[in-house]
Amino acid sequence: MPLITYREAVKQALDEEIQRDENVCIMGEEVAQYNGAYKVTEGLWEKHGDKRVIDTPISEAAFSGLAIGAACLGVRPVVELMFMSFSYVAFDQLFNNASFCRYMSGGLMNVPIVIRGPANGGTNVGATHSHTPENMVANHPGLKVVCPSNAYDAKGLMKAAIRDNDPVFVMENTLLYGQKWEVPEEEYIVELGVANILKEGTDLTIVSHGRCAIISLQAAEILQEKHGINVEVVDLRSIRPLDEETILNSVKKTHRAVLVEENKPFCGVDAQISHLIQFRAFDYLDAPVHRVSAIDAPQIYAKDLENWQIPNEERIIEAVLKAMK
């Protein structure tokens, strides 16, 4: 299997879907002629032209809303936000219109759009460019959200998202764009709502998503080597819909859980998971559920401090050791 970058995987998904369905188009700032702020769409404009790969002015509300209106008539726009942080200036369009039009029309409408772009900290850019709003998206019935942690999932989930008939947010990660994973050449899809067990284990379950799942996996390896603790790592992949059964089955097996995410803790995704575990696996627990989230402050600029603010191996290991006591 070829080793390709996360960035290349996303691009392949977009390229293949543009070719598969004439209604799929990409729009966003710098996606066409500039080749993408993160080069995710590099070459696509040259290959597919102005109609399918569209540069927009810096008007997130207008082009997000335009995508919704276009979706009413069968276009299937993939909207790139240069950073998911910028969804905030399109909030009404995404969180009122994309999410609720179907409901408010009693099911007469649906909104098949994809909103994609990086949603991560750890890039030394301060609070305005470091949001991880998957929890906010998941808080809006009508929206779906996935957070691929690797190139294989990025490609498979992107294709699933584009073919989905509801609005789907795909939260990517700039720190993963350059990393490589094995990705098959033949066509595949990663369905929404299916978690992935990155590492099987017996002593404790880490539930995580996005890049934190990869860090959790690294922490699990250290825990195995240095502490003899055999951790199972569940990568959610999809936040809404959520694979509750995989989480519960794992916790019922290991009896302990540490939840790791880059979100700020209050009403983060893991607040919901924590509730799920205590409600549906209470009798199986040998320890309280622990959480590792971003340290609860606006994202700090200073690089060293930011690297401590968002979850890292050290903080994850510390939490696991506590939960094992």
Place this chain on the structure above:
Amino acid sequence: MATTKKKTAAKTATKKSASKTSPSKKPAKSPAKSPAKSPAKSPAKSPARASAKSSAQTAKKSGLPKDFMSAPINKGLSKEAKIDLYRTIIGIRRFEERSLRAYNQGKIGGFLHLYIGQEAVAAGIVSLMEENDHIITAYRDHGHALAVGMSMNECMAEMFGKHTGCSKGKGGSMHFFAPDKNYWGGHGIVAGQTPLGAGLAFALKYKGLKGCAVCFLGDGAVNQGAFMETLNLASLWNIPVVFVIENNGYSMGTSLKRSSAEENLAHRAEGFDMEWEVCNGHDVFEVREVANRAMVRARDAHKPFLLEIRTYRYRGHSVADANHEKYRTKEEIEEYKRTKDPVNLIREQLIADGTLTDGAAKKIDQEKKDEAEAAAKFADESPVAPRSEIQTDVYWEVDNDTDNKLKGTYFFND
């Protein structure tokens, strides 16, 4: 002091340059300000009627008073088509009056934004719609809904929160939809619908269909950022969308004068290199004549258009707005009703040209009253949707998952 002076100077300059392109000398301020002074049929005396880019043409026309009924787009109307316009206008009026009673009886909850006074705008524009034309509006959406042919029953039942409502009671008064009639809502957030309107038109162009989207908004909505972003995008991309500002002079309790620095709202199009025009909204034939130009241009040339239509709402912002006689005078309301009522005007026009007799007009009026009454009865007697319906129509994929293929949890109650 200096700052104030500068500001004033800048303002004057804007007005000057605006009036350079405008054939009229004094821009009208608000339809409410001098309701009696500009007679319905005389565009020459209606000071704001101007088109920036076709100013030569308009200037030529503006010398003569104009009978909009004999404009080409109206002259060809069949007797039945003219009667249909009357039927739509009076139908909206009677529906709104009946829904007001239902609200006061406690049968309708939430907000109720009545369209009374503005009927000719929706009726006129919808009458121009062709197969591939689409419309979208804000929360004052009943008139547009009835004009596209939604039934009084489904609309009334929606407001009663009943399962038989157009959105099964899930949307309410502000959120009517009928995609099968090219009507895309019904949107509760001021100007939130404007990017969607551009998107509908974008899709037409993308698919190579000849048509346009008409996106309605209020005079208050023009000050939302999303709308201004959308104006730019529409012009930049040559999207066939017609934005229709239904300028009724007020956004809730705030008069136009107190909300917009440049009171000629359509002039904003200039900043986006977009065509614009202003007209009155009480004469359905004037609405048709002017809107037709905008819609034809959008369809033929794939160009956006900003059309400001001066109209007036008789009732408060919503029925809950008990203050509406405090921010405007009773006289102002009465004057508009007396001189510019869209229902009276079309009735008089059609009687004068022999399309209708007084008796025939009364008969249609009575039919619409009966229809509205029957709709209230229908709504009242209809059931509320079962509780299980709270979680349907959220996700298309869930609603259509007939063979149970979907993975994962979609709803999160214990």
